[in-house]
Amino acid sequence: MPATSANLGPAFDCAGLALTLHDVVEFAVADSGLTVEVSGVGAGELPTDERHLVVRAFRAACERLGWTPPGLCVRAENAIPQGRGMGSSAAAVVAGVVGAFELCPDVDVRDDGAVLRLADELEGHPDNVAACLLGGATLSWTTPEGARADRLPVSEDVVPVVLVPEATLSTHTARTLLPDLVPHADAAFNAARAALLVHALTAEPAMLLEATDDRLHQRQRAAAMPDTIALVDRLRTAGHAAVVSGAGPSVLVLARRHPDDVPGDAAAVREVSGITPDGWRVYPLEVDHGGARVVRVTPGVSSS
Numbered sequence: 001m002p003a004t005s006a007n008l009g010p011a012f013d014c015a016g017l018a019l020t021l022h023d024v025v026e027f028a029v030a031d032s033g034l035t036v037e038v039s040g041v042g043a044g045e046l047p048t049d050e051r052h053l054v055v056r057a058f059r060a061a062c063e064r065l066g067w068t069p070p071g072l073c074v075r076a077e078n079a080i081p082q083g084r085g086m087g088s089s090a091a092a093v094v095a096g097v098v099g100a101f102e103l104c105p106d107v108d109v110r111d112d113g114a115v116l117r118l119a120d121e122l123e124g125h126p127d128n129v130a131a132c133l134l135g136g137a138t139l140s141w142t143t144p145e146g147a148r149a150d151r152l153p154v155s156e157d158v159v160p161v162v163l164v165p166e167a168t169l170s171t172h173t174a175r176t177l178l179p180d181l182v183p184h185a186d187a188a189f190n191a192a193r194a195a196l197l198v199h200a201l202t203a204e205p206a207m208l209l210e211a212t213d214d215r216l217h218q219r220q221r222a223a224a225m226p227d228t229i230a231l232v233d234r235l236r237t238a239g240h241a242a243v244v245s246g247a248g249p250s251v252l253v254l255a256r257r258h259p260d261d262v263p264g265d266a267a268a269v270r271e272v273s274g275i276t277p278d279g280w281r282v283y284p285l286e287v288d289h290g291g292a293r294v295v296r297v298t299p300g301v302s303s304s
């Protein structure tokens, strides 16, 4: 399951980008009971019973499918930082739902539309789950029938860099900071940037700085992450397309490859690292174009 960065600046709750940093979750149907093993990020902290988010999503999908497995084993190897705006909860939710669809004996072919709709219901917004499931950059929207999503072909010149602080911020808390109403001029400002973002991401990365400006959510959440907003401002002043990653407090920079760059060593990434204060981890990543990946290890066992 790839990490994901949502919003990409102006496209609040509707754009997401899948990144090459992954949680790996193994599922096996057992004769009885539930075992949950967690290694990597969250080991010793996450619950290892029915409260575990992957298990909750798996159970919700089983209920939707009308299937009750006799027992379940889940093994998670996590690399995605949690509570940092990198889509860790979306990865857990998509893993659980995809795992149930893959293991359910009544499902011949996984219906990704149904997976997306349920994952959105569980997560509360479709942007991260869409990118996690489909990969690449995604646009997602809600309809009376549930969430829908589609992918954008991202320009090869876009290099995502995520800057992760020590501090955490739960999405739930971050959402309570948003006002119920926004000025019409700010809504129009974001609509223009969100439309431009599609052009910048797919065809004209030089426009990314202008295309990633936001008036709807980043500053409204500043009190919960002042260092994040300060870093976004510093990077943008230096010409980098920096935004709050998801609900924060990480920062996403949509850097650009330069023709003289050696593979794996983009000058823009070095520049971003130089501006980033001590105490922040720098993740130079790539776009994950594949999304959630399933590997069947032995009959009846799946890994996603």
Ligand SMILES: Nc1ncnc2c1ncn2[C@@H]1O[C@H](COP(=O)(O)OP(=O)(O)OP(=O)(O)O)[C@@H](O)[C@H]1O
Pocket (backbone or CB within 6 Å): 004, 006, 023, 042, 046, 052, 053, 054, 076, 078, 081, 082, 083, 084, 085, 086, 087, 088, 089, 090, 091, 092, 128, 169, 170, 171, 172, 245, 246, 247, 248
């Ligand atoms: N791999 C995981 N396994 C089980 N539970 C998880 C996992 N990852 C996240 N969670 C749960 O989700 C919470 C974090 O979710 P939250 O939505 O606040 O942040 P995020 O998903 O990391 O960031 P964002 O939604 O802004 O991208 C964790 O505190 C934990 O309860």
Ligand SMILES: N[C@@H](CCO)C(=O)O
Pocket (backbone or CB within 6 Å): 006, 007, 012, 013, 014, 085, 087, 125, 127, 128, 171, 174, 175, 217, 246, 247
């Ligand atoms: N669009 C969501 C992403 C959270 O992962 C938010 O900003 O609240």
